[in-house]
Amino acid sequence: MKKPLSFALIGRSGCGKGTQAELLMKHFGNLFYVSTGNLLRELAKLDTLAGKSAKEIMHKGDLIPDFMIIGLWMKELNLNLKVDQGVLFDGAFRRLIEAQEADEYFNFLDRKGTLFPILIDISREEAYDRLTKRRICKKCGKIFPWVGEFKKLEKCDKCGGELQHRADDNPDAINNRLAYFDKEVLEVLEYYKKDNRLITVNGEQTVEKVFEDILKAVKAK
Numbered sequence: 553m554k555k556p557l558s559f560a561l562i563g564r565s566g567c568g569k570g571t572q573a574e575l576l577m578k579h580f581g582n583l584f585y586v587s588t589g590n591l592l593r594e595l596a597k598l599d600t601l602a603g604k605s606a607k608e609i610m611h612k613g614d615l616i617p618d619f620m621i622i623g624l625w626m627k628e629l630n631l632n633l634k635v636d637q638g639v640l641f642d643g644a645f646r647r648l649i650e651a652q653e654a655d656e657y658f659n660f661l662d663r664k665g666t667l668f669p670i671l672i673d674i675s676r677e678e679a680y681d682r683l684t685k686r687r688i689c690k691k692c693g694k695i696f697p698w699v700g701e702f703k704k705l706e707k708c709d710k711c712g713g714e715l716q717h718r719a720d721d722n723p724d725a726i727n728n729r730l731a732y733f734d735k736e737v738l739e740v741l742e743y744y745k746k747d748n749r750l751i752t753v754n755g756e757q758t759v760e761k762v763f764e765d766i767l768k769a770v771k772a773k
């Protein structure tokens with residue numbers, strides 16, 4: 553049996569990871585979705601000692617230690633990943649050790665060489681522009697990226713609610729997030745470049761074109 557492929561979507565905030573994740577899930581049909589952000593939010597809701605610690609750290613805007621992040625997605629996959637499924641990591645891996653541990657884990661699963669990181673590349677300036685301008689629906693919480701057709705929307709296309717800017721999309725918070733990418737994630741990209749695994753697509757194109765480029769690059773691997 554051919555081993556199913558797995559992907560890790562990497563990119564600056566605002567690059568459109570979430571949208572591309574949805575498209576990849578639909579296209580491949582056999583991917584198990586893992587979002588570090590979702591797992592952390594679930595953890596922080598738990599009435600446990602670790603849940604309490606995570607909540608406090610996130611509230612202060614500090615970083616959750618890497619062993620916690622690794623532990624979370626590993627447990628999720630241990631309990632859920634079926635033999636005929638690949639994995640789609642959304643927003644991982646953000647630190648070198650996470651990327652290295654993921655490779656060890658894939659070796660353990662006998663899936664060596666099946667994990668492909670995909671960088672959706674947008675410049676820091678573009679990211680800043682998109683994040684300061686993107687909007688969220690006041691009523692249903694849907695996020696509207698500052699790209700293409702979405703720029704023309706005046707009301708939420710799902711519920712008709714009013715659109716506004718997100719509170720945590722202020723310039724300081726945005727600059728922090730983008731600085732983190734330059735400091736930590738670039739090291740991860742270098743790691744993947746060494747064995748020629750990294751798929752890089754230009755994220756400053758339409759959603760459709762970005763997806764098309766991803767599929768083309770995956771096929772060529």
Ligand SMILES: [Zn+2]
Binds near residue numbers: 689693694709
């Ligand atoms: Zn809405």
